[in-house]
Amino acid sequence: MIETRRRQIEVAASELFRSQGYAATSVRDIARALDLQGASLYSHVASKEDVLFAIVDRAASRFEDALRAAEAAADANAVGPLERLASIVRAHATLVAREPELASVFATEWRHLGGERRSSILARRDAYEGRLRAVIADGMATGDLAMTDPAIAAAFLLSALNGIAGWFRPDGRLSAEDLADRYADLAVRALAT
Amino acid sequence: MIETRRRQIEVAASELFRSQGYAATSVRDIARALDLQGASLYSHVASKEDVLFAIVDRAASRFEDALRAAEAAADANAVGPLERLASIVRAHATLVAREPELASVFATEWRHLGGERRSSILARRDAYEGRLRAVIADGMATGDLAMTDPAIAAAFLLSALNGIAGWFRPDGRLSAEDLADRYADLAVRALAT
Numbered sequence: 001m002i003e004t005r006r007r008q009i010e011v012a013a014s015e016l017f018r019s020q021g022y023a024a025t026s027v028r029d030i031a032r033a034l035d036l037q038g039a040s041l042y043s044h045v046a047s048k049e050d051v052l053f054a055i056v057d058r059a060a061s062r063f064e065d066a067l068r069a070a071e072a073a074a075d076a077n078a079v080g081p082l083e084r085l086a087s088i089v090r091a092h093a094t095l096v097a098r099e100p101e102l103a104s105v106f107a108t109e110w111r112h113l114g115g116e117r118r119s120s121i122l123a124r125r126d127a128y129e130g131r132l133r134a135v136i137a138d139g140m141a142t143g144d145l146a147m148t149d150p151a152i153a154a155a156f157l158l159s160a161l162n163g164i165a166g167w168f169r170p171d172g173r174l175s176a177e178d179l180a181d182r183y184a185d186l187a188v189r190a191l192a193t
Numbered sequence: 194m195i196e197t198r199r200r201q202i203e204v205a206a207s208e209l210f211r212s213q214g215y216a217a218t219s220v221r222d223i224a225r226a227l228d229l230q231g232a233s234l235y236s237h238v239a240s241k242e243d244v245l246f247a248i249v250d251r252a253a254s255r256f257e258d259a260l261r262a263a264e265a266a267a268d269a270n271a272v273g274p275l276e277r278l279a280s281i282v283r284a285h286a287t288l289v290a291r292e293p294e295l296a297s298v299f300a301t302e303w304r305h306l307g308g309e310r311r312s313s314i315l316a317r318r319d320a321y322e323g324r325l326r327a328v329i330a331d332g333m334a335t336g337d338l339a340m341t342d343p344a345i346a347a348a349f350l351l352s353a354l355n356g357i358a359g360w361f362r363p364d365g366r367l368s369a370e371d372l373a374d375r376y377a378d379l380a381v382r383a384l385a386t
Contacts, residue, residue: 023217108359146382152367152375155360156353163352166301174345182345189339190383 005044008034010058013051014101022052022112052109053117059106060124062099066091067131081139082192086184088135092161093183097176100165107162129154136191145191157187198237201227203251206244207294215245215305245302246310252299253317255292259284260324274332275385279377281328285354286376290369293358300355322347329384338384350380 012033016025027048031041045051070091074084096103110121132154139145161183168179205226209218220241224234238244263284267277289296303314325347332338354376361372 020216021214023213148379149375152372153379155356156376156379159356159359160349160353163348163356166352167348179345182342183349186341186346186349186383189385190379192382 006054009041009044009051010055011101013048014055014105017052017055017109018101018104022048022109049113049117052105053113053121055102055105056110056113056121059102060121060128062095062102063092063106063128064124066095067128071131081135081142081144082188085135085139085145085191086188088132089157089161089184089187090180092158093164093180094176096161096164097168097170097179100168103162103165107165129158132157139191143193146193148191153191156190160186199247202234202237202244203248204294206241207248207298210245210248210302211294211297215241215302242306242310245298246306246314248295248298249303249306249314252295253314253321255288255295256285256299256321257317259288260321264324274328274335274337275381278328278332278338278384279381281325282350282354282380283373283377285351286357286373287369289354289357290361290363290372293361296355296358300358322351325350332384336386339386341384346384349383353379 009030013025013030016029016033025048027041028038030048030051031038034041045054067088070087071084074087077083079087106125110118110125113121133150136145136148136150136153140147140150164179164183168174168176170176174182202223206218206223209222209226218241220234221231223241223244224231227234238247260281263280264277267280270276272280299318303311303318306314326343329338329341329343329346333340333343357372357376361367361369363369367375
């Protein structure tokens with residue numbers, strides 16, 4: 001029950017942070033979105049930054065889980081670097097298309113965290129991007145991927161992927177899965193030899 | 194002189210809108226960044242939204258000019274669709290790398306405009322994206338570009354390009370021009386037959 005209320009707070013806050021930004025959102029705004037008094041909200045969370053951290057932490061875990069699952073499937077099927085890259089792109093695109101609020105906070109709103117929490121999220125973001133760079137570098141080493149700058153290629157792909165949150169509509173002509181397939185195709189073509 | 198002051202206001206406001214978002218920035222913040230009194234700022238601009246519109250309007254013009262110049266060069270040299278696409282990507286990437294504040298307001302902050310102004314900027318953004326889609330569709334028609342969905346391909350490229358504002362450092366290991374060349378290569382590879 002308490003867990004449910006905290007979850008509702010995170011969902012309402014994610015929507016507000018995404019639509020008007022973290023800085024412009026007050027604890028009172030979050031409370032109002034849930035028909036709560038500000039004081040009542042404070043019995044569940046200590047501060048606005050606590051809510052942001054809970055959301056960013058959950059978002060980071062979701063992206064890490066998606067990456068891990070894509071890599072585990074690639075390992076299990078012993079696929080080459082191109083198919084591994086396609087799986088990772090597909091997993092990331094699907095998650096952004098299905099959960100644009102999560103994707104937005106992981107992509108941008110983490111900047112509002114301070115101190116230790118900011119460092120810890122930054123390290124997880126760096127590790128995630130580092131994994132993508134490593135997959136690209138591995139593919140270059142085997143000759144499956146064209147010689148390129150893995151850091152630039154990873155930044156290019158992650159921006160393209162995270163941008164999905166800004167325009168994709170789940171009720172539009174493409175499903176999240178169709179979209180993810182198109183993005184995987186574009187990514188593979190951009191990097192294949 | 195008055196023009197100069199307005200320009201200074203726009204530059205200071207762009208930086209604030211980009212770092213903390215439009216909603217969280219007050220006219221007083223903008224005045225403070227320029228060592229002005231709020232009342233004195235109001236002698237130059239009527240409202241915060243006026244400042245935003247001035248910035249977004251200038252940003253739109255810069256991107257339109259860059260696109261027009263890239264297309265004029267492509268016309269003058271009678272290049273094919275792939276080289277035309279590369280020129281457009283190069284021009285857009287260079288502008289984002291050199292002027293990340295302008296790029297950010299054109300990519301996201303225009304959402305805070307209301308009514309007529311919002312519609313007019315939205316129409317210009319749509320026309321810009323429409324031109325990119327048309328170049329992709331033309332390339333598919335001539336067989337230079339692989340069969341793809343021009344709308345998806347244009348969204349993919351524009352997100353990748355606008356993302357440059359979030360990470361590129363002009364004092365880093367790559368110049369804006371080098372970066373633009375890499376992005377043009379990735380874009381051409383992603384779409385070429």
